[in-house]
Amino acid sequence: MTMQIIKAITHIRILEANTGKLETLDALSQVYIPLVQQYINYFCGCGITDNVPIIGYFPPNKFGDLLFESELSKRWQRVAIQQAAGVARSWLTNRENAYRAYLQELEDYEKDQLEPEPNPKLKLPVWKDWNSPILRATVIQANVNVVSALEPEDQAVLKLERAHGQSQSNSQFDYWLKVATLDKGKPIYLPIKLAKYHKQMLEGHVPSTSTTLSKRQDGSWWLTLTITEEVEAPVPNASTSAEKVVGVDVGIKNFITSSQGRCYGSFSGKLATQHKAERQKRKRKAKLIACLKKKGLPKSKEKLPSTSSHSGQKLSRRVKQSINRAVNQLLDELPPEELKDVTIVYEELNVASMRFKARAMNAYLYASNLGHIPKQLAWACAKRGIATLTVNPAYSSQQCPKCNLACRDNRKTQETFSCKCCGYTALADYNAACTLANRANDPELLQCLGKEEIKALLAHRHQKWLLVRAQA
Numbered sequence: 258m259t260m261q262i263i264k265a266i267t268h269i270r271i272l273e274a275n276t277g278k279l280e281t282l283d284a285l286s287q288v289y290i291p292l293v294q295q296y297i298n299y300f301c302g303c304g305i306t307d308n309v310p311i312i313g314y315f316p317p318n319k320f321g322d323l324l325f326e327s328e329l330s331k332r333w334q335r336v337a338i339q340q341a342a343g344v345a346r347s348w349l350t351n352r353e354n355a356y357r358a359y360l361q362e363l364e365d366y367e368k369d370q371l372e373p374e375p376n377p378k379l380k381l382p383v384w385k386d387w388n389s390p391i392l393r394a395t396v397i398q399a400n401v402n403v404v405s406a407l408e409p410e411d412q413a414v415l416k417l418e419r420a421h422g423q424s425q426s427n428s429q430f431d432y433w434l435k436v437a438t439l440d441k442g443k444p445i446y447l448p449i450k451l452a453k454y455h456k457q458m459l460e461g462h463v464p465s466t467s468t469t470l471s472k473r474q475d476g477s478w479w480l481t482l483t484i485t486e487e488v489e490a491p492v493p494n495a496s497t498s499a500e501k502v503v504g505v506d507v508g509i510k511n512f513i514t515s516s517q518g519r520c521y522g523s524f525s526g527k528l529a530t531q532h533k534a535e536r537q538k539r540k541r542k543a544k545l546i547a548c549l550k551k552k553g554l555p556k557s558k559e560k561l562p563s564t565s566s567h568s569g570q571k572l573s574r575r576v577k578q579s580i581n582r583a584v585n586q587l588l589d590e591l592p593p594e595e596l597k598d599v600t601i602v603y604e605e606l607n608v609a610s611m612r613f614k615a616r617a618m619n620a621y622l623y624a625s626n627l628g629h630i631p632k633q634l635a636w637a638c639a640k641r642g643i644a645t646l647t648v649n650p651a652y653s654s655q656q657c658p659k660c661n662l663a664c665r666d667n668r669k670t671q672e673t674f675s676c677k678c679c680g681y682t683a684l685a686d687y688n689a690a691c692t693l694a695n696r697a698n699d700p701e702l703l704q705c706l707g708k709e710e711i712k713a714l715l716a717h718r719h720q721k722w723l724l725v726r727a728q729a
């Protein structure tokens with residue numbers, strides 16, 4: 258199986274070769290961004306009945322019809338639709354996941370109410386629908402139809418330079434960006450100078466034809482290029498011996514806990530502190546804006562402090578970086594001579610299990626970042642030629658490795674596993690990692706379809722264990 262990963266090359270400054278070019282870009286964005294927003298509102302608004310999302314609603318067609326009047330060219334309008342469809346799609350998916358989580362909570366609550374003694378701590382969950390996403394930053398996700406990166410040797414640029422009598426030598430700039438503007442048939446050419454590390458990343462790759470242009474608050478424009486890397490993922494070894502299997506439990510307190518008893522990366526500590534500060538800052542800003550609006554001051558929108566999620570994205574990036582570090586650490590510690598025999602076993606993370614793991618942390622951000630761990634594991638393993646296997650994690654955090662009893666009470670605290678029946682005790686994450694590793698060599702369990710079958714199999718094994726003990 259071939260795996261692909263898309264890498265972004267960011268922070269490429271768009272230089273201003275002569276005055277006016279960036280103003281043209283500004284003028285373009287002032288028409289483009291509102292149009293994207295119009296389509297976002299349209300796409301997101303269609304999936305609702307009575308303030309409840311329609312599950313499975315998937316309309317944003319990135320090749321859909323032009324619906325709104327615009328002075329932009331049709332090509333630019335199509336780009337706007339694609340960008341809006343992308344934003345709407347991920348928002349709709351996130352909202353649907355949150356809604357499913359709500360339905361699950363509601364089901365849990367209703368089941369509990371039928372018990373003879375309902376849990377007094379459980380409250381009736383309430384669904385509050387989300388507001389449509391708002392584009393706060395000036396970001397243009399363009400394709401080759403409207404923006405193209407030209408290498409210096411490109412004939413078009415040479416011709417252009419000659420025609421305009423420009424004296425820039427070819428070696429002065431690494432790329433030229435050709436951007437279609439509001440004036441039909443009058444593109445602008447923007448020069449790009451790459452830093453050394455940009456060149457290193459680009460070496461041996463052809464950048465994708467889609468580009469991102471973004472404007473910062475100081476008015477400067479920046480370019481993001483992407484490249485695609487491919488690796489061949491090794492197939493898990495069918496005759497993997499138990500000691501060559503490394504089970505991996507994914508969590509928040511420890512991003513990764515291995516069945517070898519090691520932990521890597523954590524959301525607690527520095528990242529959690531940053532997150533807390535971030536939330537407080539946003540709250541303060543929102544309060545200030547509400548206050549200013551009440552007073553009717555100031556009129557200009559631009560003077561209001563922004564509540565943009567820019568710093569939230571920064572934190573999210575940092576979490577991803579530390580997840581990547583944790584994954585690398587785990588793999589670096591494996592003996593190099595054994596890599597070809599090792600299989601890394603981890604759980605298929607689904608919304609329900611992510612929600613369970615993220616519950617303590619309450620924010621959706623964590624759930625989405627948790628999902629980055631298996632992705633990164635798959636990629637990093639493939640890159641190093643290490644085989645991987647995903648197993649169903651159902652009851653893996655509650656299952657006793659000795660007597661197979663799987664029940665919630667085996668987890669009295671978040672940290673420790675303590676079997677109610679046989680008394681086996683271990684660190685909870687470590688126990689879960691070992692359980693996942695064992696499942697890799699458990700054909701009977703691997704064949705189970707779904708949670709209920711796994712539960713039945715474990716119950717059956719537990720009964721057998723009890724019988725053997727009674728006979729002894």
Ligand SMILES: [Zn+2]
Pocket residue numbers: 657658659660661662676677678679680681
């Ligand atoms: Zn037990």
